[in-house]
Amino acid sequence: MKIYLDCIPCFMQQALRAGRMATSDEKKLKQILDETGDMIKNISPQATPAETGMIVYKIVKDITGNNDPYKDIKKQHLKETKSIYPELEKIVAESDDKLLTAIKIAIAGNIIDLGVNKSFNIVEDVKHILKQDFAIFDYNAFKKQLEKTTNILYIGDNVGESIFDKILIKELKKPVKYAVRSIPIINDVTIEDAIASGLDEVAELIDSGCKSPGVILNQSSAEFLKLFNKSEFIISKGQGNFEGLSDCNKQVFFLLKAKCPVISNHLEVKEGSIILKEHLPNID
Amino acid sequence: MKIYLDCIPCFMQQALRAGRMATSDEKKLKQILDETGDMIKNISPQATPAETGMIVYKIVKDITGNNDPYKDIKKQHLKETKSIYPELEKIVAESDDKLLTAIKIAIAGNIIDLGVNKSFNIVEDVKHILKQDFAIFDYNAFKKQLEKTTNILYIGDNVGESIFDKILIKELKKPVKYAVRSIPIINDVTIEDAIASGLDEVAELIDSGCKSPGVILNQSSAEFLKLFNKSEFIISKGQGNFEGLSDCNKQVFFLLKAKCPVISNHLEVKEGSIILKEHLPNID
Numbered sequence: 225m226k227i228y229l230d231c232i233p234c235f236m237q238q239a240l241r242a243g244r245m246a247t248s249d250e251k252k253l254k255q256i257l258d259e260t261g262d263m264i265k266n267i268s269p270q271a272t273p274a275e276t277g278m279i280v281y282k283i284v285k286d287i288t289g290n291n292d293p294y295k296d297i298k299k300q301h302l303k304e305t306k307s308i309y310p311e312l313e314k315i316v317a318e319s320d321d322k323l324l325t326a327i328k329i330a331i332a333g334n335i336i337d338l339g340v341n342k343s344f345n346i347v348e349d350v351k352h353i354l355k356q357d358f359a360i361f362d363y364n365a366f367k368k369q370l371e372k373t374t375n376i377l378y379i380g381d382n383v384g385e386s387i388f389d390k391i392l393i394k395e396l397k398k399p400v401k402y403a404v405r406s407i408p409i410i411n412d413v414t415i416e417d418a419i420a421s422g423l424d425e426v427a428e429l430i431d432s433g434c435k436s437p438g439v440i441l442n443q444s445s446a447e448f449l450k451l452f453n454k455s456e457f458i459i460s461k462g463q464g465n466f467e468g469l470s471d472c473n474k475q476v477f478f479l480l481k482a483k484c485p486v487i488s489n490h491l492e493v494k495e496g497s498i499i500l501k502e503h504l505p506n507i508d
Numbered sequence: 509m510k511i512y513l514d515c516i517p518c519f520m521q522q523a524l525r526a527g528r529m530a531t532s533d534e535k536k537l538k539q540i541l542d543e544t545g546d547m548i549k550n551i552s553p554q555a556t557p558a559e560t561g562m563i564v565y566k567i568v569k570d571i572t573g574n575n576d577p578y579k580d581i582k583k584q585h586l587k588e589t590k591s592i593y594p595e596l597e598k599i600v601a602e603s604d605d606k607l608l609t610a611i612k613i614a615i616a617g618n619i620i621d622l623g624v625n626k627s628f629n630i631v632e633d634v635k636h637i638l639k640q641d642f643a644i645f646d647y648n649a650f651k652k653q654l655e656k657t658t659n660i661l662y663i664g665d666n667v668g669e670s671i672f673d674k675i676l677i678k679e680l681k682k683p684v685k686y687a688v689r690s691i692p693i694i695n696d697v698t699i700e701d702a703i704a705s706g707l708d709e710v711a712e713l714i715d716s717g718c719k720s721p722g723v724i725l726n727q728s729s730a731e732f733l734k735l736f737n738k739s740e741f742i743i744s745k746g747q748g749n750f751e752g753l754s755d756c757n758k759q760v761f762f763l764l765k766a767k768c769p770v771i772s773n774h775l776e777v778k779e780g781s782i783i784l785k786e787h788l789p790n791i792d
Contacts, residue, residue: 232541236517257516264545
């Protein structure tokens with residue numbers, strides 16, 4: 225998905241929000257906004273929001289010297305989500321369609337997104353999403369592909385959400401490789417966070433090579449790209465990965481909540497919708 | 509009021525919103541965002557939001573060649589507000605405290621602000637505000653000063669709101685000079701709009717000399733500044749004029765609705781509050 229004009233003011237908001245996580249020095253915050261503003265003219269119309277997001281968060285890091293502004297809040301989210309994990313497992317175990325319930329829980333985890341300017345309440349939002357209907361629901365295709373596949377590539381998104389991914393991965397009942405970001409970016413899941421989430425117990429952890437808040441194939445490691453291309457079943461979580469992969473030439477199942485007006489307009493759904501979307505490769 | 513860091517992403521949003529009122533050419537819209545982004549590093553920490561707003565809207569004008577992007581919507585707001593004018597006059601006539609009701613109506617008109625990213629429904633919002641309590645309520649000081657004064661300077665804000673101002677001006681029952689912007693800026697009231705609002709029937713119309721979305725004294729005409737300094741009773745409408753005049757060395761009564769987080773934090777009130785605030789001159 226290419227960048228929309230509406231993403232640009234949002235980058236300024238993200239720069240200020242991330243800046244404030246890293247420092248309270250008003251001069252540095254102004255400098256972050258100055259440099260983000262300066263960068264706008266260099267945004268290519270072909271860039272994805274995730275690519276530009278990477279530049280914004282690099283500006284924050286360079287100016288504040290803080291490589292992981294969201295460190296404390298990620299820890300807090302892990303603690304909160306771990307505390308409700310047994311309850312989530314119980315909900316799945318007691319449901320009629322365990323796979324579907326686990327998918328919904330994995331999407332519910334996608335509310336834990338600090339790149340989007342929305343407040344959230346983990347427990348309440350999960351309960352709400354469990355009752356919510358999908359705006360795009362390619363569940364049959366998902367089940368069909370899951371049945372056929374011998375391997376799964378699961379592209380993770382945010383910390384905390386990662387705990388919810390564990391629930392779904394256990395329900396997939398196939399070997400899963402779980403891909404993470406290469407460095408801390410917003411509250412996105414890294415190898416370290418994936419281990420802290422207990423994902424190493426249910427999946428093989430893979431570094432995507434990406435430093436952006438969303439996988440971008442031409443910035444991934446050669447190893448990840450090879451894996452991506454040969455994967456039979458790809459699950460992509462969240463908006464950032466959707467932005468990076470929505471035009472790729474592979475079948476991908478996108479699980480996300482449409483949390484901003486740009487993404488919801490792009491998908492032609494209402495803001496707040498939950499999505500299970502099969503993306504098909506281009507026909508050459 | 510000096511600019512806050514949170515105003516900066518808001519300028520980008522305003523640039524895009526105003527740009528879209530003036531053109532649908534995506535390249536020009538991107539250019540507007542590029543130039544607004546570029547301008548951020550030149551914002552002085554001493555600038556008021558209204559001063560910077562003036563630069564943003566000038567960028568939109570220069571790139572699109574459209575000097576009055578809000579022309580059509582201003583006409584529409586005038587039509588809508590004129591149609592409810594008789595009803596508003598009736599509400600005042602039937603109320604126990606006619607002056608206070610007219611003040612509330614004048615503040616209700618302040619919802620018609622296209623610089624702020626909020627949707628509004630004129631009739632519904634007026635009804636709501638008539639029932640709403642003030643968060644800051646210097647009504648006694650207002651009445652006392654009104655009683656003493658022989659002249660009033662009333663600084664207008666938006667078109668449509670201007671119709672509501674007429675109601676209050678009639679209730680003031682003293683000679684009123686009504687100050688307007690020098691050129692079209694957002695949907696702010698100019699001489700032409702003031703005449704179309706019928707304000708020339710109840711007040712003497714004065715060009716402030718300001719080209720910003722809010723009066724800024726050091727950018728006003730010498731004539732307006734002289735008038736401002738000798739006025740015995742000054743009423744300032746809306747956020748933009750508040751931003752420009754909140755540190756001035758004169759008694760000013762600010763009538764506004766706090767419509768954005770920056771203004772409401774500055775005033776230490778909840779967003780959406782209605783305000784009748786007496787500002788006092790500095791003691792030298």
